[in-house]
Amino acid sequence: xxxxxxxPGPFNVPEGATVAFNCTYSNSASQSFFWYRQxxxxxxxxxxxxxxxxNEDGRFTAQLNRASQYISLLxxxxxxSDSATYLCVVNLISNFGNEKLTFGTGTRLTIIP
Amino acid sequence: SQTIHQWPATLVQPVGSPLSLECTVEGTSNPxxxxxxxxxxxxxxxxFYSVGIGQISSEVPQNLSASRPQDRQFILSSKKLLLSDxxxxxxxxxxxxxxxxxxxxxxxxxTVV
Numbered sequence: 001x002x003x004x005x006x007x008p009g010p011f012n013v014p015e016g017a018t019v020a021f022n023c024t025y026s027n028s029a030s031q032s033f034f035w036y037r038q039x040x041x042x043x044x045x046x047x048x049x050x051x052x053x054x055n056e057d058g059r060f061t062a063q064l065n066r067a068s069q070y071i072s073l074l075x076x077x078x079x080x081s082d083s084a085t086y087l088c089v090v091n092l093i094s095n096f097g098n099e100k101l102t103f104g105t106g107t108r109l110t111i112i113p
Numbered sequence: 114s115q116t117i118h119q120w121p122a123t124l125v126q127p128v129g130s131p132l133s134l135e136c137t138v139e140g141t142s143n144p145x146x147x148x149x150x151x152x153x154x155x156x157x158x159x160x161f162y163s164v165g166i167g168q169i170s171s172e173v174p175q176n177l178s179a180s181r182p183q184d185r186q187f188i189l190s191s192k193k194l195l196l197s198d199x200x201x202x203x204x205x206x207x208x209x210x211x212x213x214x215x216x217x218x219x220x221x222x223x224t225v226v
Contacts, residue, residue: 032214034214036214041201041222042220043217043218043219044157044203044217045217046213046214046215046216049213049214087156087157089214100159100162101147101159101214101215102159103149103156103157104156105155105156106156
């Protein structure tokens, strides 16, 4: 089983629609969670952290369900500029304080005018 | 503010040639440093990470090596490149213990021919 699993898509969504991505992770000891965005042929960039209580940043809402080992990202009122690949990321911090991020393979989103 | 520099941006190398990719971080001290590779259409694979000068941990066995000769310098090397080494190489850093995710460099796109 992959450590982080995402639906690869592609998701083709009309502008203004709401779209949701899901992600599952296998290691129950994982301690922190993130969504990254990667544009074509560019480096990944942090979109938002995911907190246990759920968090919102403008049109973006992230949720975490530790019991089900499940993370989600909701994008409301989607814009053309939201077209990108969204990476689900899980962080496992070792006893020595070393962080190791594990990335999902990403979900490709295309917003259609 | 902290910045991360990675070069070159693009590289075309023949099979069997050596490789040296460099990454430097500015504006911070004692960062954790990481090398990732992203093959075409695939997720990010952690290759090496370092928590200090001269301290390198390897995640996957391969013909690549890494070194950290200075606190904010991380180098990825190979003595003889293989076709399978082609990919998008990304350096990343984080401040240990802050759990803010990683910041990536702009990447090097390597094509082995």
